[in-house]
Structure formats: structure tokens, C-alpha cells
Amino acid sequence: MGWFVGLAIWAWLAWACLGNASPLAAQTRPPADYANVQLRDPAQEAQAAALMATLRCLVCQGQSIADSDADMAGDMRALVRRRVAAGESAEEVRDWLIARYGDYVTYDPPVSAVTLPLWLTPLVLLAIGLWIARASFRRRRGHE
Known part of the structure; x- marks a missing residue:
């Protein structure tokens, strides 16, 4: 009976180490454009950074998207920077995010x-x- 328990433990360890490695590796993806890259225009970057500090990460919930390392926060940072670079105001981007994700996305709900x-x-x-x-x-x- 003891050898069976040992075999079961080895099988579980093999499954945990080898069987789960590929799904975990498949879940990681490169960050979105502009997720960790600042805009070339310092004024636009300052506007985007100020906005990102006021938006809540939907995954972490206790961090702003500026501080979070979650993939979702990276996507949101990239979205904010792209929209600001396209000429939208911080208020327009904020309103769009609230319309899409609800009031929870902002630290200052109306x-x-x-x-x-x-x-x-x-x-x-x-x-x-x-x-x-x-x-x-x-x-x-x-x-x-």
C-alpha cells in the first residue's frame, strides 16, 4: 500500500509540474502597445498618466491601472494612451471607460x-x- 501512495504522489507532482506548464505558458502574452511605453508628447503623457492614476484596475481592485501589473491594467493603460494620442480629452476617455465598465472603474464615482x-x-x-x-x-x- 505504501508504494501506491508514493506512486500517486509522484504522479501528482509530474502532473503539477509538467501537465500544467503549457497551459500557464499559453496564458501569458506580450503586453499591449503603449501599456508600458510612454507617449512621445510629454503633455499627452502627463494627461494620460494623471487619468490612469484615477482609474481602478478591474482585476486587482485595490490598485490603479498605473500601478497594477495585471494584463487587464496593461490593456487599459494602452487604451488610455492610444485615445489620448488620438486627441481625445482625459474626460472623454474617462467617460468612455465608465460607459464600458461602469462606475466601479473610477475611484471617484459620481x-x-x-x-x-x-x-x-x-x-x-x-x-x-x-x-x-x-x-x-x-x-x-x-x-x-
């Missing part, structure tokens, strides 16, 4: 019926905290 709870929740929680603290201080003051 106030709407959907995002209103995101804007109001911190204020409500702060008010509740202040109310609880006030009530606690009043009770303490009354017991002394």
Missing part, C-alpha cells in the same frame, strides 16, 4: 441613486458613533 449609500454611510456611522459616545459620557457623568 453621486447617483446607486452610489448614494457609499457617500452617506460614513456620515451616518460617524453620527451614530457620536450619539453613542455622548450617551456614554452622560451616563458616566451621572454616576459620579
Whole structure:
């Protein structure tokens, strides 16, 4: 029975090392044009870089597309640079990305019926905290 377990472990290791190597290698691809290459015009590059810092990576979610190494972020950086190089303003590119990916793509979502709870929740929680603290201080003051 021991030799069977050993054989099974060796088979699994062979599958893990050899069997998965080609699908993983097939998933990697070269970065998109302009993903990691700056635009020739410094003003356009500055405009694109400022916009990329405000856009959220859809894969990483905690990073901007400027900071992320994900393939999707590289594609988005390339898209931003191509559109800016074509003469579109940062606001036009931003609006296009929001229309395509939704408000989640931006770190500064507009106030709407959907995002209103995101804007109001911190204020409500702060008010509740202040109310609880006030009530606690009043009770303490009354017991002394």
C-alpha cells in the first residue's frame, strides 16, 4: 500500500509540474502597445498618466491601472494612451471607460441613486458613533 501512495504522489507532482506548464505558458502574452511605453508628447503623457492614476484596475481592485501589473491594467493603460494620442480629452476617455465598465472603474464615482449609500454611510456611522459616545459620557457623568 505504501508504494501506491508514493506512486500517486509522484504522479501528482509530474502532473503539477509538467501537465500544467503549457497551459500557464499559453496564458501569458506580450503586453499591449503603449501599456508600458510612454507617449512621445510629454503633455499627452502627463494627461494620460494623471487619468490612469484615477482609474481602478478591474482585476486587482485595490490598485490603479498605473500601478497594477495585471494584463487587464496593461490593456487599459494602452487604451488610455492610444485615445489620448488620438486627441481625445482625459474626460472623454474617462467617460468612455465608465460607459464600458461602469462606475466601479473610477475611484471617484459620481453621486447617483446607486452610489448614494457609499457617500452617506460614513456620515451616518460617524453620527451614530457620536450619539453613542455622548450617551456614554452622560451616563458616566451621572454616576459620579
